[in-house]
Amino acid sequence: MYPEAFVHAAIIDWFSRLFIAPLDIKTLKEYRTPAFTEFLTDLGETLNEPNLTTQIINTFNATPNKEIEPQLAHQYVSLFDGISGPNAVPPYESFYMNDHGRLFQEPHIEMTHTLSKLDVSIVHSCKEPADHLALELAALAEALRQQNLIFIDALSLRLSQWIPQMNTAINRVAKNSFYTIILKLLILYLSSFNHLVAQYKKTIKP
Secondary structure (H helix, E strand, O other): OOOOHHHHHHHHHHHHHHHHOOOOHHHHHHOOOHHHHHHHHHHHHHOOOHHHHHHHHHHHHHOOHHHHHHHHHHHHHHHHOOOOHHHOOOOEHHHHOOOOOOOOOHHHHHHHHHHHHOOOOOOOOOOOOOOEHHHHHHHHHHHHHOOOHHHHHHHHHHHHHHHHHHHHHHHHHOOOOHHHHHHHHHHHHHHHHHHHHHHHHHOOOO
8 A cells, every 4th residue: 555645645635626716715714723724834844845834824814714715716716717818827737738838638638538547527517627737636636545556656747747837837927826835835745745656666566
């Protein structure tokens, strides 16, 4: 069994939920609890980046829910839903993996196949293509729960190949936004996770 697979799956699921839709008040209330603050603090210490997680904690705790919800929703819609035109940051692998920024390219086809192999279906209410960042993260979390090392390895690698380009784009237009901080934390987490996967593979007999 892959070590701490379900712990990693839960963390990756958390990142996925942050990028699939704006946060609602119910979720924000959960993120203000001492238990969640402890989780973020531990994560920051594990990744040697306590300043990043402290910024996230402060975002959740410094402003009342009824005020922070529309602020974060505005950031989300402006960045990821395309309403800001050239300042939008598409959360799709296809956009970054071809020279013309086209969607529904080879990554979308590959991820559709991957979701099928993992026996995962996208809920009807979600209209996003399979290579959306949140769906790729959800697939990785599911691969961990299934203990499917082939897909764990493949998905963690593909995410690490294109997310840095998305990070460059978001820093260009919204350097200090909440989602810029979250994406930076995700990149650090995936780097640490990939290192653990590589170490684990060395222990497996061929």
